[in-house]
Amino acid sequence: MHPHESAQYSNEVEAKLLDALKHPRVTALGEIGLDWFRNYAPREVQLQAFRRQLELAREYGLPFLLHCREAHEDCVQLIREVYGSDAEPVTPARMPIGVAHCFSGNAAQAAEFLELGLWVSWAGHLTFPKSDEMREAARATDLAYCLVETDAPFLAPVPHRGKRNEPAYVMETAAKLAELKGVSLEEVDRVTSANAKRLFRLD
Numbered sequence: 392m393h394p395h396e397s398a399q400y401s402n403e404v405e406a407k408l409l410d411a412l413k414h415p416r417v418t419a420l421g422e423i424g425l426d427w428f429r430n431y432a433p434r435e436v437q438l439q440a441f442r443r444q445l446e447l448a449r450e451y452g453l454p455f456l457l458h459c460r461e462a463h464e465d466c467v468q469l470i471r472e473v474y475g476s477d478a479e480p481v482t483p484a485r486m487p488i489g490v491a492h493c494f495s496g497n498a499a500q501a502a503e504f505l506e507l508g509l510w511v512s513w514a515g516h517l518t519f520p521k522s523d524e525m526r527e528a529a530r531a532t533d534l535a536y537c538l539v540e541t542d543a544p545f546l547a548p549v550p551h552r553g554k555r556n557e558p559a560y561v562m563e564t565a566a567k568l569a570e571l572k573g574v575s576l577e578e579v580d581r582v583t584s585a586n587a588k589r590l591f592r593l594d
């Protein structure tokens with residue numbers, strides 16, 4: 392249950408969630424997290440729903456998709472509390488505990504997520520003129536722990552900015568990431584596709 396709807400989190404919702412989590416084709420839990428930008432749900436309610444769903448992700452051994460907006464410190468703190476000693480730095484051999492979806496923070500924040508065992512997913516706003524801090528974070532983050540995503544219909548990348556986003560436009564985000572990392576588009580395609588398969592256990 393997304394943070395925007397977390398006021399509706401209840402025992403009944405959780406029972407449905409538990410049923411869904413047992414399905415063999417369910418590969419992740421999310422988006423879950425905290426949104427201190429929109430604040431569509433009260434903070435206390437968002438914190439409770441996020442904590443409970445993190446506990447379920449951990450219990451079921453599923454990666455979580457993190458929605459974190461203007462809430463970096465609180466997300467880090469809750470993930471640390473719930474995962475304890477399982478919140479270990481990423482390594483090539485280790486499965487991530489989750490992925491920071493539509494990451495929009497700075498290099499230090501990306502590094503902090505990697506320290507917790509999270510991967511980082513880049514969306515269309517990586518191409519926006521004002522996203523210098525994000526681009527710096529992308530330069531500093533090892534491609535081995537990166538994904539690209541559409542977040543369609545939102546966040547259409549340049550040169551489609553302002554239009555309805557389409558999955559095909561993820562190419563522009565991948566191209567920007569390739570430019571920032573100094574590698575070919577094919578390399579970004581290969582690594583991020585393999586990462587997505589690994590994260591969602593599609594291999």
Ligand SMILES: [Zn+2]
Pocket residue numbers: 422457458459492493
């Ligand atoms: Zn989101």
